[in-house]
Amino acid sequence: MSPSQPLTVGIIGTGGMGTRHAVNLRRLVGGVQVAGLYDADAGRLHQAAALCGGVTLYDDPQRLVQDPGIQAVVIASPDDTHVEYVLECLRLGKPVLCEKPLATSVADAERVISAEISSGKRLISLGFMRRFDPQHAAVYQAARSGQIGRPLLYKGVHRNASIPYDVSGEVILTNSAGHDIDAARWLLGQQVQEVYVRGVRSRAAFSENTRDLLLIQLALSGGCLAAIEVFVAAQYGYEVSAELVGEQGSAATLQPDFALLRRAGQRSHPIPGEWLERFQQAYVAELCAWVTSLQAGERFPGASAWDGYLALLITAACIRSLRSGLPEAVGQPDTPAFYT
Numbered sequence: 176m177s178p179s180q181p182l183t184v185g186i187i188g189t190g191g192m193g194t195r196h197a198v199n200l201r202r203l204v205g206g207v208q209v210a211g212l213y214d215a216d217a218g219r220l221h222q223a224a225a226l227c228g229g230v231t232l233y234d235d236p237q238r239l240v241q242d243p244g245i246q247a248v249v250i251a252s253p254d255d256t257h258v259e260y261v262l263e264c265l266r267l268g269k270p271v272l273c274e275k276p277l278a279t280s281v282a283d284a285e286r287v288i289s290a291e292i293s294s295g296k297r298l299i300s301l302g303f304m305r306r307f308d309p310q311h312a313a314v315y316q317a318a319r320s321g322q323i324g325r326p327l328l329y330k331g332v333h334r335n336a337s338i339p340y341d342v343s344g345e346v347i348l349t350n351s352a353g354h355d356i357d358a359a360r361w362l363l364g365q366q367v368q369e370v371y372v373r374g375v376r377s378r379a380a381f382s383e384n385t386r387d388l389l390l391i392q393l394a395l396s397g398g399c400l401a402a403i404e405v406f407v408a409a410q411y412g413y414e415v416s417a418e419l420v421g422e423q424g425s426a427a428t429l430q431p432d433f434a435l436l437r438r439a440g441q442r443s444h445p446i447p448g449e450w451l452e453r454f455q456q457a458y459v460a461e462l463c464a465w466v467t468s469l470q471a472g473e474r475f476p477g478a479s480a481w482d483g484y485l486a487l488l489i490t491a492a493c494i495r496s497l498r499s500g501l502p503e504a505v506g507q508p509d510t511p512a513f514y515t
């Protein structure tokens with residue numbers, strides 16, 4: 176890749192996330208060209224193409240990856256398809272930004288880790304975009320600068336107004352809670368050793384086994400704790416917050432107040448309806464960091480495949496705990512030198 180030439184990127188999956196990445200790359204990230212798109216749904220594919228202009232449309236995602244005209248790949252397809260596309264990128268030595276989760280099983284994640292180490296190159300970047308959210312980055316800086324003293328507790332809230340798919344605890348843990356698990360690890364700089372997960376069904380309209388509100392407790396390697404609420408049917412809007420409590424104070428994300436509305440004797444702030452709006456700045460910053468790292472031949476400053484693997488290892492323990500009703504230990508694999 177040469178900084179003088181735009182990086183040609185192909186995107187697999189043009190649903191809400193993939194289309195947002197395509198438009199952000201096209202309009203807000205320099206040094207890059209959206210050169211190819213694939214989606215299983217022709218309507219979604221053509222809608223995204225109309226927003227990008229001048230892209231090649233593929234009827235097979237593997238052909239997109241294999242096209243020599245595509246230098247890097249963004250994967251924003253359904254969760255259970257990520258691993259096959261990531262493995263093809265590794266086989267061809269193509270850098271890839273993969274939306275979370277890296278895979279939907281620990282075994283598949285282990286296949287990816289093995290393949291990336293065998294490739295000899297750090298080709299995988301993972302889409303834990305909260306690491307690029309200005310509010311979360313400010314909490315990270317406050318903690319790392321020592322302003323709150325030794326961190327003791329991570330408190331997280333992750334509320335979706337609603338989600339358009341299965342609200343079983345297992346799916347929520349695999350699809351949504353990975354962000355919170357990664358944020359706790361990243362902000363505290365420690366490894367998760369034990370989890371304890373309980374869930375409730377928020378309303379009778381949901382099926383008996385629904386657990387759409389989860390309380391996730393984590394015990395970490397440096398003695399810290401984490402308490403995370405993941406509620407995917409909160410109805411009122413989309414909100415994510417994080418707070419680190421330390422020996423000498425705390426650092427908490429502020430809600431990005433998009434506007435202060437005054438009307439009819441009320442003051443109010445609008446609350447985003449979903450994550451694309453709330454994390455737009457983070458998505459753009461993440462893409463800029465990814466493209467810049469590729470053009471400069473430097474390491475991506477965000478999450479790696481190893482972070483994605485650890486998130487799945489912790490998620491698997493959370494699923495065990497939700498089912499058993501007991502705390503569950505998390506395996507502590509040594510970090511390969513390839514990822515240190």
Ligand code: ISE
Pocket residue numbers: 335338350351354407450
């Ligand atoms: C979605 O995939 C995300 O990445 C959002 O950040 C999360 O809030 C949502 O629950 C997920 O489905």
